[in-house]
Amino acid sequence: DAGVTQSPTHLIKTRGxxxxxxxxxxxGHDTVSWYQQALGQGPQFIFQYYEEEERQRxxxxxxxxxxxxxNYSSELNVNALLLGDSALYLCASSGGQGRGEAFFGQGTRLxxx
Amino acid sequence: xxxxxSPQAVILREGEDAVINCSSSKAxxxxxxxxxxxxxxxxxxxxxxxxxxxxxxxxxxxxxNEKKQQSSLYLTxxxxxxxxxxxxxxxxxxxxxxxxxxxxxxxP
Numbered sequence: 171d172a173g174v175t176q177s178p179t180h181l182i183k184t185r186g187x188x189x190x191x192x193x194x195x196x197x198g199h200d201t202v203s204w205y206q207q208a209l210g211q212g213p214q215f216i217f218q219y220y221e222e223e224e225r226q227r228x229x230x231x232x233x234x235x236x237x238x239x240x241n242y243s244s245e246l247n248v249n250a251l252l253l254g255d256s257a258l259y260l261c262a263s264s265g266g267q268g269r270g271e272a273f274f275g276q277g278t279r280l281x282x283x
Numbered sequence: 284x285x286x287x288x289s290p291q292a293v294i295l296r297e298g299e300d301a302v303i304n305c306s307s308s309k310a311x312x313x314x315x316x317x318x319x320x321x322x323x324x325x326x327x328x329x330x331x332x333x334x335x336x337x338x339x340x341x342x343x344x345x346x347x348n349e350k351k352q353q354s355s356l357y358l359t360x361x362x363x364x365x366x367x368x369x370x371x372x373x374x375x376x377x378x379x380x381x382x383x384x385x386x387x388x389x390x391p
Contacts, residue, residue, distance in 0.1 A: 203379065212285070212370050212381040213325065226377040260324060262379075271315065272372075272379055274324035 172197070174263050174275035182281045183251050191246040191278045195263030201225075202244040203272065204236060205260040213260055219244050248280075256282045284308055286373055286382035295361045295389045303356040303385045305371030314347050314354040315372035315379065318365075325370060328356075361389045 175194045183189050195202050201220045205213035215228035219238035238244045242263075248255055258279050262272035286307040293301050305314065313332045317325040331347035331354060342359040358365055366389045371382040 205381075212368075212384045215378050215380060218377050220377075228378060271327045271330050273327060276324050 174261060174273050176259075176261050176275035176278050178278060179276065180279045180281075182283060185251055185253060185282055187251050188247065188249045189251060189280060191248075191259050191261075191280075193244045193246070193261030193263075193275060195242050195244070195261075196273050199263035199265045199273070200242055201264045201266075202238060202242065203262045203264070204244070204246045205262065206230070207258040207260055207277070209257075216246070251282045253282050256280060285380050286371055288369075288371060288382040288385045290385060291383070292386045293388070295365075295387065297363060297389055297391050298360050299389075301358045301361060301387065303358075303369050303371075303387070305354045305356070305382050307352045307373050309352070309373070309375065311347070311349050311352050311354070311373055313374045314345075315374065316345055316354075316356050317370045317372060317381075318367045319370065320367040358387070361387075363389050363391065365389050 203218040204216040316328040
């Protein structure tokens with residue numbers, strides 16, 4: 171079992187650009203959640219996808235959007251990047267329609283310069 | 284609003300015990316516990332689903348008091364591998380909200 175995989179592992183972007191991060195959930199999991207973790211802080215919930223729909227959203231602007239595909243994989247898109255978007259972006263998958271434990275990927279380290 | 288954890292940091296010698304507390308201002312229906320080592324992803328430790336439930340994982344156990352809206356994580360006979368930051372998480376309608384975190388360091 172490959173577990174949760176994210177790509178890329180590291181990324182450097184310029185302010186104002188757009189970025190797409192990808193996540194493949196653990197086998198058998200149908201729910202994907204995205205988190206932003208700034209240095210020294212805990213993970214902050216961005217949104218959750220289930221059955222290709224955004225089911226719940228945290229306090230993040232519309233610049234943050236996502237998508238879930240029929241195979242349950244997911245993408246996180248961030249437009250008009252700001253310096254403050256620099257963080258570790260974590261993807262977590264869970265089964266049971268999101269009620270079970272969340273398994274995290276290793277994350278994508280995004281640096282905006 | 285995120286759950287508040289205490290203490291913020293703990294320093295232990297190998298073999299010592301520790302307790303990490305998690306308090307929420309909202310009614311808790313379930314509590315998750317995770318450990319995150321520096322530079323790594325959070326790793327699931329356990330989930331508590333019922334009031335007063337206690338679960339164990341090796342020498343790590345937890346309790347959940349839904350009336351007090353609190354959960355506690357107990358680390359017994361700590362090992363070097365226990366070092367990391369511990370987060371509780373509360374499930375709020377499909378949102379897993381992480382607590383403020385407790386940094387635990389275990390020294391030989």
